[in-house]
Amino acid sequence: MAENIPNGSPESVNIIDGPTNPMVTPILTDLYQFTMAYAYWKAGKHNERAVFDLYFRRNPFGGEYTIFAGLEECIKFIASFKLTEDEIAFIRSSLPPSCEDGFYEYLRGLDCSDIEIYSVSEGSVVFPKVPLMRIEGPIAVVQLLETPFVNLTNYASLVTTNAARHRFVAGRSKMLLEFGLRRAQGPDGGISASKYCYMGGFDATSNVAAGKLFGIPLRGTHSHAFVSSFLSPDEIIDKSLQHHDGSSVCEDFVSLVQTWLNKLKWSHLLGGIFSETNQSELAAFASYALAFPGSFLALVDTYDVMRSGLPNFCAVALALNDLGYKAVGIRLDSGDLAYQSCEARKFFCAIEKEFGLLGFGKTSITASNDLNEETLDALNKQGHEVDAFGIGTHLVTCYAQAALGVVFKLVEINNQPRIKLSEDVSKVSIPCKKRCYRLYGKEGYPLVDIMTGENEPSPKVGERILCRHPFSESKRAYVVPQHVEELLKCFWPGNSDKIREDLPPLKEIRERCIEQLDQMRPDHMRRLNPTPYKVSVSAKLYDFIHFLWLNEAPVGELQ
């Protein structure tokens, strides 16, 4: 529960729960945040007002966009930020005995009531260098937020982006199911993955805990083990199934299935592609249909898709149809998914024709088995009949690129702008407390993001503004925006009198994400050689960055 309700009376503020994972506490951080806190405290510097930017340097997966995610968990974290006595005792035992007692008193009183957080809305399309969050407050406290904030946004943004990229390749009409829990990096990796894949455009998850925590639709039927756990249809004791409309009871559903299997076997139209189907598989399918007559979906590749799984499925589906139930479909989990899906579709259509079963040709085909962006793309090129994709390992572990480089850099202290230099220009930080805007062009697409100093006038619709590359002198452009969007909004006002933005529900964030992706110019989105989106600074900020840079960097001496 929220410990530090900032600014205003309780009735004006919604209660904010703690983080989803109870392991997210103030000690889920690097030790150096506490050694620094002590050094700040010892130097009497701990309450100096600092501004940090949270941002990343490069888009993942060879793309030119990223989705920002993890904000809600960060806000929940600071809303409940409070060190327990037990945690303080542990910190004391981890620091040298020479550290003074007053510091632990200080830690005891620590909360986030004096922190201000400005952030891009969760689920937004974002770009390198532009702050995703700006965190202001007493330097010792803000530093303590670094590791948890980076942890909570890094993977969240990465996997949301990965999900969005999978959605992009799969197309809007396909059903996308996240099946990654077992391969995720730890239990929370699985739970976060389910949340953020949904945010990035997936339709459902297999993860029951995530369904319960976040209200994500759940999907799942049975595994290969279920199929091979049956030996023969004789095992099935209760073979009765009531008609869907309740009008009658079929006393021997298994016989009805066998009858249909025979009809299929002798049908000329189906071309006799099988002679003997696997009986343990048939038993498993019939048994599953008896348990779930209204939602029968079978995994058909345990023995052989075309010679066993598919005809067995159809026999059960046709028997169900006799009793007023509509089978949902099949899942393919190995082999050539493009070929098998096309063959399965043909088979379904042939049955529709042969037995006059309207709609049977449209029986749903789900594919799984180590899918990723590449394989989805290859399936598209080859042609396939898959309606739904179950994606696990590659999606949730972000196999193609397992980490995003979100960083957290000091940009101002006591109103003094600060810069972090590096021999690698891409690692030089952009100093100053900044404002960030997205400028839109005539066609409605975002054109460029621009950062300005805190006190510069904001860009105005219809007014020409010079946008400069932050580090490359010659890269600049005049822009006349048709629409200006301020990117950083106040999500935690601290002691300021700003209004706190609400944390929208997951479904709404998901919609924002889908909408924002739709709004992007297509050349930024394509998989092959996408055009980089432009990120810029105002002329004034440009000059200041370079002044500060030369001021801080030592001049070399050649000898």
Added chain:
Amino acid sequence: MAENIPNGSPESVNIIDGPTNPMVTPILTDLYQFTMAYAYWKAGKHNERAVFDLYFRRNPFGGEYTIFAGLEECIKFIASFKLTEDEIAFIRSSLPPSCEDGFYEYLRGLDCSDIEIYSVSEGSVVFPKVPLMRIEGPIAVVQLLETPFVNLTNYASLVTTNAARHRFVAGRSKMLLEFGLRRAQGPDGGISASKYCYMGGFDATSNVAAGKLFGIPLRGTHSHAFVSSFLSPDEIIDKSLQHHDGSSVCEDFVSLVQTWLNKLKWSHLLGGIFSETNQSELAAFASYALAFPGSFLALVDTYDVMRSGLPNFCAVALALNDLGYKAVGIRLDSGDLAYQSCEARKFFCAIEKEFGLLGFGKTSITASNDLNEETLDALNKQGHEVDAFGIGTHLVTCYAQAALGVVFKLVEINNQPRIKLSEDVSKVSIPCKKRCYRLYGKEGYPLVDIMTGENEPSPKVGERILCRHPFSESKRAYVVPQHVEELLKCFWPGNSDKIREDLPPLKEIRERCIEQLDQMRPDHMRRLNPTPYKVSVSAKLYDFIHFLWLNEAPVGELQ
């Protein structure tokens, strides 16, 4: 706390805590485990005795070995396995309304008291196809364990292996620090990473929560932000520092530092590599030394390592030395780490010589910045003077291969062996409830792992036994073992009268891991083209696998 203490009176059994992450509950599983449970229950099959193997198919990171990890968390999970009313209500809301009430009654009574778990010891070197765990019990219950067990062992084994590989390249004498929390895949990804990297041979972590939970040594000093948060030494108010032996107080430590900086500047031996060092950096170092005089370690690359960070560090270190303190060292976090470490070492040695400071040349050098196996190897080849490595992103996200393919397959039900076929031979499962042995040769190295049927006589020291490749007819060898080790031990006896193996503390598991790695023949361990370790089955099991395979696979018909 343990809900299901199996077998025996409470006094004979140690209490087992719940899983580290409280989010690990029985609903942290795939929905299909519950739909299958219902189908098993509906078919009256739910109590049929099933045997599942948990294993993986391929070693990660292009290597030929894997470390098994995650067992303790699995045992903790089943020890506290119990569905809450709230969870049961959620499951009910996720299944079709037609599912019968009796099923939820059944779920209410469910626990793991009738489950038996046999497992390889945690921290063991393991190989593909050989079961890491064998899980026996009522099929519906064992299925519910699939997803959490795979989740808890998959990443655990992967990241432990990754840590062991990093240790192998770095060599025994180097200090290895895990710094990955901020880039880990979710909070738990970070906590698991810290635990398992320690298990795999790392020395310490930056993650405070992991230090508290698992007793792992903690390390950490300060960041770039700490350095740039200072503007000048004038900021430091309290400049006094007591001599280490308490004999006197230096009233102006900062002046002492400035004095040393001047001496360094004018020293001929040091070659005048700098003129003006950054004053905010000097202030930060002095301030940090005032807070931690006994453990001064400075990050020296905020502005310029050779022209600023290194001389500033040395000035502070020499001032500390005057007061009886020994500085720990520096950290390098960018640029050419090999070159910088060698230059820094030269500088330290020159100071030792110039000022007669015995041991200063050995001042510790820590390197960080996107390190991985490859860069460690490259540093070795180039020559470097680094004493400790801080490794984050690549280590904890297992960037080189972000997932291990641990699977969970049915091998027997009601004493009937089961096989899972696949067009891909490597995906065919090895049927039967099995025993597994490691056979050691004359030189003390493990030679081969062999799987046999449950009731076959075990291999005996000095007796020749035929070891066959499970699928490749012509690959076989006679082995006369000098030592035979049974791999699967009972960690959860259920209702059997077996003795339960204790869960050793993390430190002991870590030692086992290091010992086991040492015991391997070097050619299995090398990074380039390692020799695959042999995994085999007994002649009897070989014949049975192939009999069952032909029995289950449909015969094709060419038309």
